[in-house]
Amino acid sequence: MSTASRNRSNAHYFDLDLQDEGFVVVLLPRPKPAAQKEASSSSSASGGVAIGPRALPKKTVEIRAKFGVPVVFEPSDENVTPQDLFQPSYSVVTMPQVHGFLHAEDSTSLLVYTDGVCLDNGGRRPRAGCAFVFRPSTQDPPTEGSVNFRLERTGPTDEIHPQTNKRAELRAVLGAIRYRNWRQGGFRTMIIATDSDYVVRGVTRWVFVWLRDNWMRHKQPVQNKDIWEAILHEIKRWRRQGLEIKFWRIRKEWNKAASALAREGAAKVAEERFINLSGMIA
Template structure:
């Protein structure tokens, strides 16, 4: 993939079969052949798994904000090779381009999704679809809808203001496109906050950690950390998977 000109895929929103469906009603924790550790797998489709993500910011919008992210891939009672059910981390002061960025809840929520997608154990485990469950409207609608308008408008909002967190939006889309190349579709599910408590707990734990300056690629499953270059040329494709 060329660093300056590549094709990105706009993900779709996940719509459960019934309005009353929850992650627990659709997914159950299992270890299937080829999986390195327990995952929440779709009860009716062994090729689909779910991760929960969240971001948090202490003193959000006030003096000395402290943000963090977290994601969950199994229940708290599962331990495998010393690793528990989820990961939490402090939001870096620097973005992936090395620029100093604000500590905000929206930025932390985006960072959590990126960390989940770059999780080094994402692996070729046989699944073909990953559902990102989050209570963030900003993340879900931004990734599946708003971003096409932003890019068409040269990363400007309808008000004319620059889109915030452009560096993370670009990195998120890059990761989604890399999954697409592997034949894995990324879907976003907007869930109620009360159904995202474990990821919320992880995010708050991350926000309470000491400050970290440099962008941390420790979660990356790629051969090298991704460093974005600007300006970037984008070709936008809507996912062609059957709804």
């Protein structure tokens, strides 16, 4: 068995139990193959559950957080594209009708593409840009269906942060979620489509561990905590207003428009202060 395989088999997993006030995260030992159960019986008898070289206490660890639960969007067919499921159309539940990428069978579900890039990422002159696309742009009448911008030097807490690819990806998500009052368009579900594994795994899985460990990872502060917390706050706020936000990890080739716009954003004039972007439903 490879080292990577051993690490996966010895890892813990998280069982989510949804609660009215938020969620509960329960840390459980990963189930062992039958062949390992007998070998670990002595460890279990002593009050622990053997997981590879470690033993965990039987008592589970619970974490309660006061915000809505981020959810992964999983289509029934993993090969179906966002363009197949969410086509440019108009909502039928509001007047005037709202134009966007709406689910083929549910016009109350909206998809928004997001991406962030950093030129010279990790180098001496990093320049990061962010973008999100919420509808097709049109010529007649002329309408913009996307937003792109340079990643600011400061975050929502006014602290200075380095320009990185991961931070730009997160900032694009926060910009999209805050951009409009999506509930006024009659939407009940908003799907954030991104090719960033960091974003999707972070907001739906890793954040629970960070909360348990007081935003520490390997004895170091979690990077981009300010944006993570802002995104979680927005998820909770929108959930209370009747909008559920889900995250869909899509292939890079399905996210070309947002990626190209993010690169354009990286070439814009540097922004010092964090900007609250806003637009109107139309």
